[in-house]
Each structure stands twice: as structure tokens, then as C-alpha cells.
Amino acid sequence: MKKIMMKRAFWTVCWIFALAPRGLYAQDKPNIVLLFIDDWAWNGTPVAMDDAMNNSRMPVLQMPNVERLAREGMKFRNAYASPQCSPSRVCLQTGQSSPRNGFTVFMNDGRQEYYNEKQFKGFPVVSCISDMTIDADAVTIPEALKPLGYASAHIGKWHMRGDPGDEGYVLHDGDTSNTPGNTLPAEANQRLPDDLIDPKLMFSVTAKAIGFMEEQVKAGSPFYLQISHYAMHEGRECLPATREKYTRHSAVQAYYKKIGRTAETVKRKEDPAIWLGMGEDLDGRIGAVLDRIKELGIEENTYMIMVSDNGYRHSFLPGLTQPHHGAKWWVWQGGIRVPMIVKGPGIRAGSAFDGNVVNYDFLPTFVDWAGGKPESLKDIDGVSLAGYMAGDQPGEPFLNRNLYFHYPHYRDSLPHSAVVSGQRKLLHFYERPDIPMLFDLSKAK
Amino acid sequence: MNNIARQHAQEHQKLFNEMMVYFEKVGARMPKLNPDHDPEVYRQVKEYDQRVLWGPFEDRRPLEEDEK
Numbered sequence: 225m226k227k228i229m230m231k232r233a234f235w236t237v238c239w240i241f242a243l244a245p246r247g248l249y250a251q252d253k254p255n256i257v258l259l260f261i262d263d264w265a266w267n268g269t270p271v272a273m274d275d276a277m278n279n280s281r282m283p284v285l286q287m288p289n290v291e292r293l294a295r296e297g298m299k300f301r302n303a304y305a306s307p308q309c310s311p312s313r314v315c316l317q318t319g320q321s322s323p324r325n326g327f328t329v330f331m332n333d334g335r336q337e338y339y340n341e342k343q344f345k346g347f348p349v350v351s352c353i354s355d356m357t358i359d360a361d362a363v364t365i366p367e368a369l370k371p372l373g374y375a376s377a378h379i380g381k382w383h384m385r386g387d388p389g390d391e392g393y394v395l396h397d398g399d400t401s402n403t404p405g406n407t408l409p410a411e412a413n414q415r416l417p418d419d420l421i422d423p424k425l426m427f428s429v430t431a432k433a434i435g436f437m438e439e440q441v442k443a444g445s446p447f448y449l450q451i452s453h454y455a456m457h458e459g460r461e462c463l464p465a466t467r468e469k470y471t472r473h474s475a476v477q478a479y480y481k482k483i484g485r486t487a488e489t490v491k492r493k494e495d496p497a498i499w500l501g502m503g504e505d506l507d508g509r510i511g512a513v514l515d516r517i518k519e520l521g522i523e524e525n526t527y528m529i530m531v532s533d534n535g536y537r538h539s540f541l542p543g544l545t546q547p548h549h550g551a552k553w554w555v556w557q558g559g560i561r562v563p564m565i566v567k568g569p570g571i572r573a574g575s576a577f578d579g580n581v582v583n584y585d586f587l588p589t590f591v592d593w594a595g596g597k598p599e600s601l602k603d604i605d606g607v608s609l610a611g612y613m614a615g616d617q618p619g620e621p622f623l624n625r626n627l628y629f630h631y632p633h634y635r636d637s638l639p640h641s642a643v644v645s646g647q648r649k650l651l652h653f654y655e656r657p658d659i660p661m662l663f664d665l666s667k668a669k
Numbered sequence: 670m671n672n673i674a675r676q677h678a679q680e681h682q683k684l685f686n687e688m689m690v691y692f693e694k695v696g697a698r699m700p701k702l703n704p705d706h707d708p709e710v711y712r713q714v715k716e717y718d719q720r721v722l723w724g725p726f727e728d729r730r731p732l733e734e735d736e737k
Contacts, residue, residue: 545736549670556723626684648680659725664671
């Protein structure tokens with residue numbers, strides 16, 4: 225069976241190659257750099273994702289390079305993802321929705337399925353098992369891009385089990401989870417060590433990613449580079465000097481006061497100065513990539529995408545008004561709406577896109593950018609956004625297409641699913657099929 | 670935040686049907702109601718309050734403190 229699936233994947237990539245326009249030589253093809261950020265809310269950046277909503281941005285946090293990316297590129301007001309990291313990563317790699325690819329939840333090693341009869345005995349619903357690897361017959365980003373002349377690298381967090389090399393990445397960090405990014409022991413929750421130099425591995429991840437870019441430029445090869453940061457996941461870490469700066473901010477001081485702590489006594493896991501510092505340090509690494517792209521002379525031929533893996537609810541600064549209901553592990557807007565900015569050739573600087581886009585649109589978009597035919601990708605749910613980024617106006621079929629979210633599990637949440645269709649959103653909770661739920665997204669949070 | 674499903678029952682039904690047809694088409698795994706559901710056991714788990722707070726609701730949901 226696996227052999228048949230592999231054969232099918234092989235022929236799919238052959239079709240992508242066969243249907244590609246012949247005039248595109250490797251050196252003409254754009255490079256693609258994905259900055260994939262972990263657990264970062266729609267309102268987690270200083271860039272307002274919705275100019276009409278002041279609480280669509282994070283106050284206090286300084287990220288000049290992310291702001292630069294938004295100034296030079298296009299921001300997406302309505303970008304969606306899965307409600308948890310691993311399912312989101314699989315959607316991104318395969319162009320398939322979670323209900324289709326079957327990888328709907330991640331559980332720790334040692335279990336092949338999430339439904340645990342003992343743990344959930346007596347619960348109203350028998351929740352689902354989940355795939356725990358990428359399907360063998362799914363065509364991943366590097367597999368789709370390789371026949372188009374691309375070398376692909378994945379640096380940082382993987383969290384999909386399996387070997388990234390088996391999915392076509394020529395350079396990678398292996399099957400990494402959150403663990404390597406937590407460079408401090410869990411019990412070190414009182415203070416940051418003064419000698420921390422690589423928080424969340426963001427400096428080493430960036431250095432390795434830049435090394436890959438340099439090699440590909442030298443080789444004259446177009447590349448796909450997936451910089452998959454461990455930040456901004458909890459287990460917060462930053463450079464001590466960056467934390468020090470934020471401890472002095474009045475909003476942070478007010479938070480310390482609220483929880484009865486000081487900058488000296490606050491625990492690491494509750495210190496907003498470390499989370500803010502982590503954001504600013506991450507921004508510096510994003511800037512390092514942007515700068516190196518410019519120095520390498522490939523800026524005009526490189527797409528850069530910055531997006532979060534899932535929604536989140538950052539709730540520590542006084543006066544921070546949540547823009548959404550719910551959080552990670554829920555398909556409420558707070559769990560699935562993410563920040564997204566794209567810069568690259570043909571994308572108007574400072575522009576914004578209002579249509580709904582989703583993580584499973586990336587694969588066909590990348591294939592399109594690479595000169596392939598996204599319509600040749602079989603059994604995917606995403607569509608190419610390349611035309612819209614180049615200025616095409618989306619029609620009704622795109623604007624009102626259905627985006628599906630499926631989280632049939634008990635985590636902190638409930639087994640539930642959702643469909644977003646234009647300005648409408650339906651949620652379905654399997655415990656309560658008697659309560660129909662429909663929302664007008666132009667009014668609902 | 671208004672749940673408008675009752676006022677737009679046909680629209681809800683249409684979208685719900687589309688979702689279920691899609692789930693069936695792509696072979697999605699679906700949860701099932703548990704014939705051995707025990708409400709008392711369920712109420713004892715630590716996530717219960719959160720599940721009630723963010724679970725399904727009719728009509729209007731009151732804003733939480735950090736949403737005001």
C-alpha cells in the first residue's frame with residue numbers, strides 16, 4: 225500500500241514539473257523564506273492586523289523589523305491556521321486541511337492516539353484518534369519544489385514526527401519538538417541566567433538559516449527556507465539586557481504591582497518583561513535575515529512570509545483588551561486567527577488583503593511562485609494566493625470559500641469543528657448538537 | 670457576541686450540511702456521543718469550568734473581564 229502511495233506522490237511531482245513553463249531557469253526563480261513563529265497571537269505583533277482595531281496589535285513590544293516587513297509588504301487581516309501547532313504544520317506542508325490529512329492533534333511521545341479511554345471515561349463524547357505522522361502519499365513543500373529546481377531547508381522546530389529529510393529537506397534539525405528551544409531547565413523559573421546568549425535557540429537557528437541561504441546563492445540555486453522558531457512559545461527566554469529594558473516600562477511595572485511582585489522577585493514564567501524581550505530579540509533575528517538577504521543581492525527576488533502556527537491569548541499586560549474569544553486548542557477566533565505578513569516581488573509595499581486565507585494555501589502559493597502549476601497538486605484544499613498578492617482582485621468564489629477547522633479532541637477544549645465562509649462562521653460542538661452556532665464575523669469577536 | 674443561528678436557521682443548516690458533506694468526502698474522523706456518559710465524573714475534571722466558559726451558548730455571550 226505504501227509503495228502505491230509513494231508511486232502516486234512521485235507521479236504528482238512529475239506532473240508539477242512537466243506542466244511548469246519552460247522559460248523559467250533556476251536563477252530566474254524566486255527564493256522563498258518562511259518565518260514560522262510559534263504560539264503568537266493575531267494581536268501579538270506591534271503591527272495592527274486590522275487598522276480599525278487598536279487591540280489588533282501588541283502594546284509596549286518593539287519589533288522594528290516586523291514593522292519594516294509590513295511597510296514593505298502586504299499584511300493579511302484574515303489569516304487563519306489550525307488551533308494547535310502540529311496540525312498547523314502538517315496543513316502547511318501538505319496543502320491539506322486537518323480533516324483531510326487526519327493529523328488533528330499532537331500528544332506527547334509514547335502514544336499513537338489521543339483518545340484515552342481511561343482519561344476520558346464518562347465524558348459526553350468519544351473523541352477521535354489522530355494521525356501522528358505526515359501521510360506517505362502527501363506531497364510536501366520540498367517534494368513539490370524539488371522538480372522545479374529548488375533546494376529546501378527546515379531549521380528549528382518540526383514537531384510532526386518522522387524525519388524532515390524524508391519529506392525532502394536537504395538541511396534540517398531532525399524531529400525536534402518544543403524541547404530544544406527550552407534552553408533553561410524548567411525549575412529555573414525564578415530568574416534568567418546572566419550568561420544566556422541563545423534564548424529559544426533563535427540566534428543559532430538564524431545563523432544556520434543564513435548559512436543555508438549563502439550556500440544556495442553561491443550555488444546559484446533557488447531555495448525554500450523554513451525558519452521555524454521556537455519562540456514565542458511559553459518557556460519564555462530572552463537576553464538579560466533585553467529583559468532589563470522592559471522591566472522599566474510603566475505597563476510592566478504596573479503588572480508586577482498587580483501580581484505583588486517586583487522585577488527582582490517575579491518568576492520567569494510570569495514575567496512579561498521576558499516575553500516582551502523574547503519578541504524583541506526575535507525581531508532582531510528577523511532583521512538579521514532581512515539584512516542578509518539584502519547583502520546577498522537577492523532581495524528583489526525573494527519572498528518572505530511571516531506567520532504564526534496557531535492563534536493564542538497573551539494575557540499579561542494591564543489594559544490589554546483581548547480582540548478575540550477563545551485561545552489555542554479552540555476553533556474560536558482566538559485559536560485560529562493568526563498574524564501574517566508577506567513581502568516579495570510584485571507585492572505592493574504597505575498593502576493589505578482582507579480576504580480569508582489559511583495555512584493550507586501556502587503549498588499551492590509556493591508552487592505558483594516557483595513556476596509550477598498549483599492545479600496539478602492532487603487532493604489538496606488550499607489555493608494559490610500568488611495572484612492576489614500581485615494585485616488581482618478576488619472574486620466571490622474565493623471570498624466565500626469554506627475554510628474547515630477540525631479539533632475533535634478533549635484538550636483544555638471540547639471536541640468541536642468550524643467552517644469559516646466569507647463573513648460567516650459556524651461552530652459545532654459535538655457534546656451539544658442541539659445548540660446551533662452561527663456568527664457574523666463583521667460583528668463577532 | 671451574538672449567536673445568530675436561530676435567526677438564520679436555513680443559513681446555518683446549509684453551512685452545517687456543507688461541512689458534514691466535506692468531512693465525509695475527505696474521510697474525516699468524527700467523534701461520537703458516549704453511551705456511557707457520566708455527568709458527575711465529567712464535572713470533576715479540572716478543565717470543566719473552562720469548557721463551560723468557552724463551550725457552546727445560545728443568543729449572547731457576556732464579555733470576559735479582559736475583553737472589555
